[in-house]
Amino acid sequence: MRTEVEPRFRDALRSLPARVWIVSLGILVNRVGNFLPVFIVLYLTGRGYSAGAAGFVLGMSGLGNVAGNAIGGSLADRLGRRWTIVVSAVPTAGLTAAVPYLGSYAVIVLVVGLIGVTSQIYRPAAAAVLLDSVTSTQERLAAFGVFRFAMNVGAALGGVIGGLLAGTSYKELFLGNAVACLLFGVVMAVLLRDAPRTSAAQTAEEARAGGYRLALADRRLLRFLLMTLVGEFVYIQSTVGLPLHVTEVGLTARDFGLLIGLNGLLVLALELPLTGLVARYRAEHVLAVGNLFIGFGLASTGLVAGMPLLAVTVVLWTFGEMATSSVAAAYLGSLAPPRLAGRYQGLYGVAYTIGSGAGPLLGGAAYAFRPWLLWVVVAAAGLLAAQLCLPSRGRPTRTDRPPVR
Incomplete structure (x- = not known):
């Protein structure tokens, strides 16, 4: 069951390239402010909507998540990892900031569904950044281990911060979510660089062949x-x-x-x-x-x-x-x-x-x-x-x- 591995996991962890740490930092920031999926049901029931109506909104967000991953996977290979993440983060920030100002239930369903799409587009691209940055099995494990650790720390901090903000104002909660998304996009746009790509002609040929x-x-x-x-x-x-x-x-x-x-x-x-x-x-x-x-x-x-x-x-x-x-x-x-x-x-x-x-x-x-x-x-x-x-x-x-x- 054992296999020979080079380098060792600990050595691979120490030698991870900067791009792994940059995208992990970005995901930590994003997860700290990821309040909407957790609190949207409480927000809607607090506004007087039934549990069924609130659950339907959450379900539409879930359907959007499926579409967002599929779209994000294609964009990551065609547009590049860096700009796919930015394309995900910026619209998500704008849509999330609008949620507390929406009045019509139909508009809420539409906007939260769109957030479900845009908020997931970055995921395949972020994972692809890690894969572009490493080569060996141990390096892949180390890269995803660091990425997962950043996600878990962000989620833990986000739960505490979100609970405090929800107790004060849902408007502050969703605006805070929007700020975190925007900051995520800015960090990726400024600090992250895609791995070297092939010529434009070869890239176009790969895009046609690699669906x-x-x-x-x-x-x-x-x-x-x-x-x-x-x-x-x-x-x-x-x-x-x-x-x-x-x-x-x-x-x-x-x-x-x-x-x-x-x-x-x-x-x-x-x-x-x-x-x-x-x-x-x-x-x-x-x-x-x-x-x-x-x-x-x-x-x-x-x-x-x-x-x-x-x-x-x-x-x-x-x-x-x-x-x-x-x-x-x-x-x-x-x-x-x-x-x-x-x-x-x-x-x-x-x-x-x-x-x-x-x-x-x-x-x-x-x-x-x-x-x-x-x-x-x-x-x-x-x-x-x-x-x-x-x-x-x-x-x-x-x-x-x-x-x-």
Whole structure:
């Protein structure tokens, strides 16, 4: 199961190029101010809209996320990483700043849906920046490990800051979100430089040849995307099945907050070191074991009631999350031809957002029918995700994709 790696993860971490740190700094700033997806439901219900109406707005944002990743993947390969990020950040800032001034529900739906699109366009480009900057497996893992750490720190700080701003004024909350998006775009425009590109004629030829059709001809990519979709359906039950179960066994919202806080604390403290630890093993095996931990940990939720045992289940699925997050992104990077890196990352984002969007609907429906059914489905889906991580029998280990001319 071990593989020879050069350089070591720690050495790769120390030698990461400036572009990795620049885009990680940008993502930290962006995540600190990423308030709208978290608070839009509370904002709308506070204005007198029903929970159903607020949920519909959030659903439109989710659909926009899917489109944004697909658009962003194509733009990253055609327009370049730097300007794709700017094209994402600037409109998102303007649209978000307008939200507290919108009156009509239909306009709110439209604007929040557009924010769902524009706010995700940068994601494939940001990931492609990392892939452009490194070459070896260890460097990819180190780059995505730093990127993930910046995202997690930003999300943790953003939750605290957002809560304080929401308690004062939602107008300040959304304006703060807009400022963070704009600052993200400015930092990328000023500090980030794209990797050297080929001649204009060759770039145009690659753009014609390297569409999503070519990317989807890669069978290993398709298997990875299916794993991502199933795995995200499992993981998202930490925000659906877990709170429902916490309520059913007589615990409180505060208890649920403590469990989620445990997850966040573990991720911040241990994810980067754990990424370095698993870097010595084959990516497919790490992903399979990580998905087993996530599936088993969340499925075990339905078997326990008290806080100590629930905390144990949280530790289990959190270790799976930490083991797989950076490894999955780095593994995908190893599959993608350089000229299709953006599209591969865009498809990854599409699979991820579909899984996270369908997960609450399907999980909530299963729990409403029979609580035990959800946990059985989660266990089965976790096993399926783990199996999809492994190379299919009878197929060569190389990438099953046609050459990119």
